[in-house]
């Protein structure tokens with residue numbers, strides 16, 4: 001279990017992470033989702049002791065990362081797949097990590113096999129790796145010590161759709177055996193296929209969290225009618241706020257039954273009426289983060 005409590009990190013008056021609290025539970029894949037600059041990496045760096053918090057804490061099974069005697073055996077970490085020694089081969093990087101953790105060299109071959117890096121690829125220098133290969137190597141390094149907890153920052157970056165599927169199966173299997181997985185992404189669709197639980201961050205603050213199913217279910221209702229303005233007006237009269245989407249649909253937080261009843265009372269024909277969850281988390285993500293979108297705005 002990863003527990004983040006009232007975590008704040010400021011940089012010279014700029015608040016990168018602002019009073020963030022959440023947990024990532026065993027047996028679950030928790031997706032940490034937010035636009036670029038939202039504070040995901042900063043939060044994860046605090047978790048693994050690379051950044052000192054201004055206030056609050058992050059603990060793993062109740063302990064700070066810095067207090068773990070042999071952290072690689074308990075927590076697998078992938079923060080920046082390119083932060084490897086570029087002149088070493090993939091195999092050498094794993095061998096050094098295994099030796100540091102006191103693991104047998106046989107673990108290296110097991111991990112290479114697990115992440116589908118061929119012996120030829122493992123013998124090439126990392127500077128010649130594609131981003132996807134670096135991610136696979138990074139995941140191999142994270143899993144080397146057979147940890148119970150994984151902290152992965154944007155691990156799906158650079159993976160093709162088949163690679164994302166592969167990672168989902170790997171992480172789902174890890175969580176299925178009782179492991180805790182926290183992975184970040186700025187891409188909704190990656191997270192949507194991989195995660196069980198979601199923590200959404202925007203502008204350094206948590207804007208939503210819960211199971212993926214809960215967050216999907218709270219997406220409200222989508223209705224279509226030949227006269228969307230009239231429907232929006234009728235909903236307003238009934239005290240139900242709604243928005244007219246660019247595609248001519250009417251969206252509201254109210255459930256479909258209420259929207260249908262209002263349309264009927266107003267004599268409006270509906271051509272479509274459904275829970276908006278079919279639209280995925282996209283609307284939620286865009287609306288939650290629309291006012292916090294920004295790229296690398298440091299003070």
Ligand SMILES: Nc1ncnc2c1ncn2[C@@H]1O[C@H](COP(=O)(O)OP(=O)(O)O)[C@@H](O)[C@H]1O
Nearest residue numbers: 011016035036037038039040041042296297298
């Ligand atoms: N060392 C630092 N000094 C100043 N600002 C920083 C530093 N590290 C991160 N930031 C700022 O904190 C914000 C959050 O960054 P980050 O945690 O990397 O976001 P994310 O990983 O969600 O894209 C950004 O605006 C970034 O520019």
Ligand SMILES: [Mg+2]
Nearest residue numbers: 040041042153
């Ligand atoms: Mg980041």
